[in-house]
Amino acid sequence: MATSFNMLRANDLIWSFVVGNYLLGKEPVPFDLLYWNSDATRMPAAMHSFYLRNMYQENNLAKPGGITLDGTPIDLRKITTPTFILGTKEDHIAPWKSAYRATQLYGGPVEFVLSASGHMAGVISAPGSKYGHWTNSSNPATADEWFKTATERPSSWWPHWNEWVTQFSGGQVAARAPGESLRAQRQRGARRRGGGDRRAVGDVSVEVIRILRGQGVENCFLLQPRLNELISFGSGKWKG
Numbered sequence: 001m002a003t004s005f006n007m008l009r010a011n012d013l014i015w016s017f018v019v020g021n022y023l024l025g026k027e028p029v030p031f032d033l034l035y036w037n038s039d040a041t042r043m044p045a046a047m048h049s050f051y052l053r054n055m056y057q058e059n060n061l062a063k064p065g066g067i068t069l070d071g072t073p074i075d076l077r078k079i080t081t082p083t084f085i086l087g088t089k090e091d092h093i094a095p096w097k098s099a100y101r102a103t104q105l106y107g108g109p110v111e112f113v114l115s116a117s118g119h120m121a122g123v124i125s126a127p128g129s130k131y132g133h134w135t136n137s138s139n140p141a142t143a144d145e146w147f148k149t150a151t152e153r154p155s156s157w158w159p160h161w162n163e164w165v166t167q168f169s170g171g172q173v174a175a176r177a178p179g180e181s182l183r184a185q186r187q188r189g190a191r192r193r194g195g196g197d198r199r200a201v202g203d204v205s206v207e208v209i210r211i212l213r214g215q216g217v218e219n220c221f222l223l224q225p226r227l228n229e230l231i232s233f234g235s236g237k238w239k240g
Helices: 002-023 032-037 045-057 096-104 143-149 158-166 182-188 204-214 221-231
Strands: 083-088 110-115 133-135 151-153
Touching: 083 096, 083 158, 096 110, 096 143, 110 158
Parallel strands: 083 110
Antiparallel strands: 110 133, 133 151
8 A cells, every 4th residue: 555655656755765775875864754654554455455446546435325334335424423624735645625525525513624744744743843734614615715715823733623622522531540440540530441450561661662672673763753752651761
């Protein structure tokens, strides 16, 4: 699947590496997003073929009853749950104008947001990001109409999503501490998650490093930016 999508932007995602790395002998510039992206999706050939043909070539998911799974025809018009749709302006895999058409398909309220940048960087765009986003309180018939009346906003779209989803939540509860008993949770007012007492099985940072090195990843500096948050939850120190 990764190869199929890379071919959509072959100059940037294939030939630039052939020229720079193979012909010119340059070392790839360390880039955490591309390192993460190299862990490609793995799926059976039949599923891969079904996905590309039905979702892209024939666009059957957009057609009422166009796809049947486990004997159930899928009709997006019957979905009345509030829906948040994100498009990214430079996306080569799911062009934002194509993604916008979904606003006209669902049966419930739809919030559409457009992020700057592309398929990955536009999504993984934390607060403080250099990439802005666009919002609009209405969803006209076409993407061009939507963009003409949209408001451009600085930085990440994440706070906007958080504000949107909060209106449907039941409020905040105290977090559950790993290893804490259910009785202690109830005394603190923490919400019960699952059944039975659970104990902490280990330090997450140590476990992450152990797993990575077990897979032959000795020099983990490329993962550092994306693991900083994760590592902060444990007491182990990163030694990549």
